[in-house]
Amino acid sequence: MIYTVTLNPSIDYIVEVDDLKLGDLNRMNRDLKLPGGKGINVSRVLNQLGAENTALGFLGGFTGRFINDKLQEDEIQTDFVTIADDTRINIKLKHGEETEINGLGPAIRPEEAAGLLNKLSALQKGDIVILSGSVPPSLGADFYDRLINVCKQTSAEFVIDTTGPALMDALVHEPLLVKPNHHELAELFGVTIDTQEELVTYGRKLLETGAKHVLISMAGEGALLITKTDVYHASVPKGVVKNSVGAGDSMIGGFVGTFGLNEDLLEAFRMGVASGSATAFSDDLATRELIEKLRIQVIITKL
Numbered sequence: 001m002i003y004t005v006t007l008n009p010s011i012d013y014i015v016e017v018d019d020l021k022l023g024d025l026n027r028m029n030r031d032l033k034l035p036g037g038k039g040i041n042v043s044r045v046l047n048q049l050g051a052e053n054t055a056l057g058f059l060g061g062f063t064g065r066f067i068n069d070k071l072q073e074d075e076i077q078t079d080f081v082t083i084a085d086d087t088r089i090n091i092k093l094k095h096g097e098e099t100e101i102n103g104l105g106p107a108i109r110p111e112e113a114a115g116l117l118n119k120l121s122a123l124q125k126g127d128i129v130i131l132s133g134s135v136p137p138s139l140g141a142d143f144y145d146r147l148i149n150v151c152k153q154t155s156a157e158f159v160i161d162t163t164g165p166a167l168m169d170a171l172v173h174e175p176l177l178v179k180p181n182h183h184e185l186a187e188l189f190g191v192t193i194d195t196q197e198e199l200v201t202y203g204r205k206l207l208e209t210g211a212k213h214v215l216i217s218m219a220g221e222g223a224l225l226i227t228k229t230d231v232y233h234a235s236v237p238k239g240v241v242k243n244s245v246g247a248g249d250s251m252i253g254g255f256v257g258t259f260g261l262n263e264d265l266l267e268a269f270r271m272g273v274a275s276g277s278a279t280a281f282s283d284d285l286a287t288r289e290l291i292e293k294l295r296i297q298v299i300i301t302k303l
């Protein structure tokens, strides 16, 4: 079974204005409320692909109920810990460019945190746990460490999609997959990366530290898959970009959902890229129909 963990879910409130005037009254052309948070996005894409999964994490208040209802409507399995505080609302402002304002996240009480750890203690060998997104400050910076320890104790595989020290600390525990984008990879090592060779060099360092597979996404510029033995490049399909929010999560969903079937790495890479692009070309997240259509446009080359 695949599990996603979203410690800090959100309602993504997508607001479109023609011309943003700061310090003035702006009126929306269009708005949309979506269940959000990185792990929840991964679950929604896994669901499109027919990959059985359960979404875990913390949900609370009217915002939490909205998210839960939306996931139920899509028949996504959930097992969230209910918290007393309200789940956050993240603003995604489209005004020619995309400006995001993400909330810090609710207060999580110690007994609520313990509730999630307890749910994860039922994991089994063969399970894959996808840990994605920010950690609400009240949980403490080491909360991913605690979740990873439970994965190790239960012999479940884990994927981690976060940045900075939390990602670096996770590597020694041998995640099945990490997926920094090219900017995050450079930041992680405090360097500037200008060439594909440099991307591969730094991507390999993540493998040497413990990651089993490394995906490096470069938005519209393609993606790299680095394994212990090989490096592959994928082209990305061409299309009109409508929304980049959740493209990275969709890529993880496409990759893990496919890899979980028969461990076919290159097919997982292809589906990961197609899923990321299908989201980039949609108002909401990728649909199975568009993923399948884009899949055949992805060209993978061994470097």
Ligand SMILES: Nc1ncnc2c1ncn2[C@@H]1O[C@H](COP(=O)(O)OP(=O)(O)OP(=O)(O)O)[C@@H](O)[C@H]1O
Binding pocket: 180, 181, 182, 217, 218, 219, 220, 221, 222, 223, 236, 237, 238, 239, 241, 244, 245, 246, 247, 248, 249, 251, 272, 273, 274, 275, 276, 277, 278, 280
């Ligand atoms: N402009 C684009 N054209 C085509 N595909 C895209 C584009 N932007 C993103 N994608 C697809 O989505 C994948 C992930 O994109 P990106 O590198 O932006 O990840 P990310 O930075 O983690 O995304 P996010 O915006 O969700 O944080 C890419 O590998 C690609 O398949």
Ligand SMILES: O=P(O)(O)OC[C@@]1(O)O[C@H](CO)[C@@H](O)[C@@H]1O
Binding pocket: 008, 010, 012, 035, 036, 037, 038, 041, 090, 100, 102, 132, 133, 134, 135, 245, 246, 247, 248, 249
């Ligand atoms: O604040 P975090 O947890 O880093 O990111 C949260 C978030 O921006 O990530 C998703 C897109 O990847 C959105 O659904 C959500 O609003």
